Amino acid sequence: MNIRKNEIWSEYQKVIADDHYYFGRSCIRQNFFPAAENLYIDILRNALGKDIYDDARQTTCTGIAYHSGLIPLETTMTVIARQFALMNEAGYENFVVSCVTSFGLYVETLQTWKHFPETEQKTREALNRATGMNFSVPKNLVHASDVIYKFRKIIAEKMKFRLVNQNTGEPLKVVDHIGCHYAKIFPQEGIGGAEYPHVLAGLIDEWGGLQVDYPERRHCCGFGFRQYLLKSNRGYSVSNSKRNLIRWKPLSPIL
């Protein structure tokens, strides 16, 4: 069956649990957007009436250091296994990951265990020797934005302001930019896949805005992990980000 290019996203769908989530915090978001995660939890609990558990015992997944070439894969997988063990102890089965890098790494860990089962066994043994903990893998693992996407229609009904110019009635122009590790590594794990991710675009459509396309929509922001972390390498990050901003300017986006 031929399918139009702008409808390819509909081929990529995923199961998103309906309720009872264990929340995995983000190193970056909690520092640079310190109110964002609390707002997210507030929307889930108070606007949508969902149960989401915020565990004081959780830690980083090590993702930023891992993708900087610093941490062995075995260490990262075992830290992630500890997060799963904490989720089990708290009585949850659905893991919601706040960070895109973490989300990619959690999926990668599960895929590694699937394709190389001996690595899961080694991880289980290492975690047990180190902490005495055991774990079951989550029944459902999603990114925080997936949950908002799932409930976008309910949120639309509760919205005070739609993405519409109050004076003209015209939809607001919105550009989106998806973190690379949301779907570039495992396209089947992202709503809409890697080429036409719909997880944010779907919110724009549902909430009354107008998606604005641009040539570098799927291009990396240029974070680059060790490239941004080191001042001497940061030209890499600044160059890539500036290129995206230049591309947005003539499109006159409001958001």
Add this chain to the structure above:
Amino acid sequence: MNELYKELGKDVRFIEGLKACFNCGVCTAVCPAAEVTDYDPRIIVATVQQKNDYEIEELLKSDSIWRCGECLSCKTRCPRGNVPGYIIQALRALSIETGLFTESEQGRKQLAVKRTVGDHILKYGYCVYIDEVDNDMYPEQGPVWKWLRENRESMLERLGTSYKTDKSGTLRKVSQESLDDLKKIFDETGGTKRLEKIEKDSCSKAKELKIDFSEGKDEYFKYLYNE
């Protein structure tokens, strides 16, 4: 022979990342690192595919393997299912393992990465923590960030965070029990050994370069971080 290639073959990322490259160059075309530096993932994959230890050793001693930003755009686009980004991960691990990372300017910078995000993991429980992100190190964060940091006690409380408290929530103080768990996991899985190896080999290199080496943000760190 082919000892280095054999070592790479023990890494599941290398196994998963190298199928059969036919040098089409799509990975390079889509790569944000290739756009702004002389990094070329196509050449790296073509090189390791030859199984020539001399060539692989040259890669392990090169700046090239440290230029990748690990966005993994190459994984999406490769028509043969190769993942240059995974091959890079395996090469970087082997470069540290063999000590060859100190032979390149970019490889040497792993010490600065270790003394920031690496040490933060075991100190704060997170890779990044606001107390460590100052404007001297991150000037592009600008005056708003500077103001937020200077007023973080009151601002973070006002934003409803758990900054430096024992309860759950944003920027909370991770418990000693959780930090101990992380340390034990690092000890058990090679993480501690990797970090110690970076310190030890960097110390030797700093002496060779005649730059003061001690700990934290010493002269060698500043040289690697800034230049």
